[in-house]
Amino acid sequence: MVAGHPVIRGIVRLACEGAGLTVGVEAAGLAEAEAALASADAPFTVCVLDLELPDGDGLRLLGRLGEEGRTVPTLVLSERRDGRTVLEVLRRGAAGYLSKPDGLRRVGWGVRRILAGGAAVEPDLERAAIEELGRTARQAREGARLQGRITRRERDVLALMSEGLTMQQIGRRLQISPRTVETHVRKLYRKLGVRTRVQAVSRAAGLGLLELR
Amino acid sequence: MARRAALVSAPAPAPAPRRRIGVVLVDALPVVRAGLRLLIEDRPDLEVLAEVGDGEGALDQLARTRRSRVVVLVGLGLSGERDAYWVIRTVRERFPSHAILAMGANAEPAAISRALFLGADGFVDKNLDPVEFLQALRAAARGEMVLAAPPSVALGAVARTLDRRRELEVRLTEREREVLEVAAEGLTARQIADRLGVRERTVTTHLARIYGKLGVGNRLSAIRVAARSGLVSVGATE
Structure with a gap:
């Protein structure tokens, strides 16, 4: 169990005992949880993870729980109810997502569901995640469509634009004249349907055409 | 004329039945x-x-x-x-x-x-x-x-597959994706070439480049990456 607040830890402990489980490890933050994961000799059956931890975002731990072929079924608790976060949590392999504070009543139910190999996501949070998935799919499709229309040179220009280089600098880097750079930029704007450099970069990144470092 | 009269005298339209x-x-x-x-x-x-x-x-x-x-x-x-x-x-x-x-x-x-x-x-x-x-x-x-x-x-699994698909779209050219899609049907380079109307040599070049980009050593591994990304469906989906 990883949760910062003692009250939440208490609720989770009660819920787990109700489900016939003993809480092997209680961590109050990321650092404690990492240490427990590293030194644990017996594999965990289930993990209850609060995303709002005093020393950082619990999402980071979720990423780690998914790595190394070790997937501990995890029930996430969070104040965040937006589709993007819920989908990200599920993407990183969590089996359940309950909101705080309303969902805390359902921790016992969630743990039992997960233990049975099922999923425990609150219906409206699941809805939000599905909408977000739809957005992701549309963006991926749109990105792929543009992908085929943007030339390699335009992509080079885009990458350098995203690093904040001026037209002159981009031209020098690619050994083309500033005029040619401007032509590329104009075509890029048209294809992306934008008017400014910032819009171009943010749109391209959103469509997965550009990896922002 | 008739139109105007109709406009004036028409009774308030009944709420249109919602289209099915x-x-x-x-x-x-x-x-x-x-x-x-x-x-x-x-x-x-x-x-x-x-x-x-x-x-x-x-x-x-x-x-x-x-x-x-x-x-x-x-x-x-x-x-x-x-x-x-x-x-x-x-x-x-x-x-x-x-x-x-x-x-x-x-x-x-x-x-x-x-x-x-x-x-x-x-x-x-x-x-x-x-x-x-x-x-x-x-x-x-x-x-x-x-x-x-x-x-x-x-x-979550669907979202992860979408992410991988997106990555594939960025890494492979349209032609390379086409070659990979056809290759996943289990066709030989020769057959792929016939299907796409190109020379066999071109197909093997594409395949070599695809392996390089996907970081795999052979066709089977490439197909596996494609399947995991939802670029192709291997086997029945029902």
């Missing part, structure tokens, strides 16, 4: 289509516009429909060159305002992800309770994204 949702059923299995027709025709707000068992026919039927609220239900089991994915992609291109709902039984996350990527507005499982099935249909008609029946964990 038109449903086009596309599934390889006649029994499935018949069952869905029975289920749908029983409802006052839904109407089956057409039912077809092949991709080409589905597009023909849609071209004849002059309706605004249309949901196209596509069974992922539709195979052949005009398979379910072809239908989804083509309907999305030609009828951007229609809702497309993919359906399958025990479909893999990669198959669901592929359907969504190509333009489906959702997926419904054929194992679903009929009442929930109809709710999913109505939600799709309202323009909502629908993912009904597969367990929520599948949501």
